[in-house]
Amino acid sequence: MHIRFDGRVALVTGAAQGIGQAIALRLKAAGASVVAADLDRDRLAAFAADHSVSTLALDIGDRQACHGAVAEAVRVHGRLDILVNAAGGVRGQVGGPVSNVTEEGWRAIFAANVDGAMWLSQAAAEPMQSGGFGRIVNIASGAGLRPSLTGIQAYTAAKHALVGLTKQLSQDLGPMGITCNAVAPGFVRSNPTTERQWQSYGPEGQARLVQSIHTRRLGAAEDIANAVLFLASEQAAWISGQILSVDGGRS
Numbered sequence: 001m002h003i004r005f006d007g008r009v010a011l012v013t014g015a016a017q018g019i020g021q022a023i024a025l026r027l028k029a030a031g032a033s034v035v036a037a038d039l040d041r042d043r044l045a046a047f048a049a050d051h052s053v054s055t056l057a058l059d060i061g062d063r064q065a066c067h068g069a070v071a072e073a074v075r076v077h078g079r080l081d082i083l084v085n086a087a088g089g090v091r092g093q094v095g096g097p098v099s100n101v102t103e104e105g106w107r108a109i110f111a112a113n114v115d116g117a118m119w120l121s122q123a124a125a126e127p128m129q130s131g132g133f134g135r136i137v138n139i140a141s142g143a144g145l146r147p148s149l150t151g152i153q154a155y156t157a158a159k160h161a162l163v164g165l166t167k168q169l170s171q172d173l174g175p176m177g178i179t180c181n182a183v184a185p186g187f188v189r190s191n192p193t194t195e196r197q198w199q200s201y202g203p204e205g206q207a208r209l210v211q212s213i214h215t216r217r218l219g220a221a222e223d224i225a226n227a228v229l230f231l232a233s234e235q236a237a238w239i240s241g242q243i244l245s246v247d248g249g250r251s
């Protein structure tokens, strides 16, 4: 199967690093014009300098900023075909007892993992419909399907919410020619936070984790990007409302 995105415009959030950046690069290599969006202005600028992508710095928890970002992408590129909601993660938090959860921490994780996907999808629906092609791919997690390895209550709850939103958007936007799916990655050493998480397991914990994966290896950001590219393609036109675990198989 030959997947190309020539003439397509893709907006990818969380593109300043990690999985989002790998997705942005793969889409670009396959011919798409890519708008890389993130909260992290400095990393985004470094990414744009190394690769020719346009960038948008925004907090996706802000509805107005999300609508502005989509309008700007359409103004610059003339259309919007693909939205990949990859921003999210644990926002610097670590797991702890339920009694330690703060409102601020809870809200920050929901803003990054759920609110942004909602506001950007809402804004993207009209240009996708008028352009005659629409693909929304949300990056959920194994934590959207079961308790999280991180032990962070807000993260598990937010990713479960994103899974629900994916199914609802599929139903609501499908008649407009827009599919909505999610990829649920397994553990990927994609950034300093996941690197710390990996180190905290120690040699025995690390071996146990790898042993619990059917393919007996950790995934890489590119493994996640491959699945996203398929779901964003023409060829995935009749797949919607699905949550695809990309985790090497888990026992």
Ligand SMILES: NC(=O)c1ccc[n+]([C@@H]2O[C@H](COP(=O)([O-])OP(=O)(O)OC[C@H]3O[C@@H](n4cnc5c(N)ncnc54)[C@H](O)[C@@H]3O)[C@@H](O)[C@H]2O)c1
Pocket (backbone or CB within 6 Å): 013, 014, 015, 016, 017, 018, 019, 020, 037, 038, 039, 040, 058, 059, 060, 061, 085, 086, 087, 088, 089, 090, 111, 112, 116, 139, 140, 141, 142, 184, 185, 186, 187, 188, 189, 190, 191, 193, 194
């Ligand atoms: N790495 C893993 O093991 C793993 C596993 C399952 C799911 N995921 C999910 O995959 C996605 C990418 O993961 P990653 O490991 O590359 O994460 P990451 O933390 O490296 O990247 C997330 C990006 O999102 C951006 N971001 C966070 N909040 C934002 C906001 N409010 N507005 C705009 N940008 C914001 C950050 O600046 C960062 O660049 C996340 O949604 C994460 O939850 C990761």
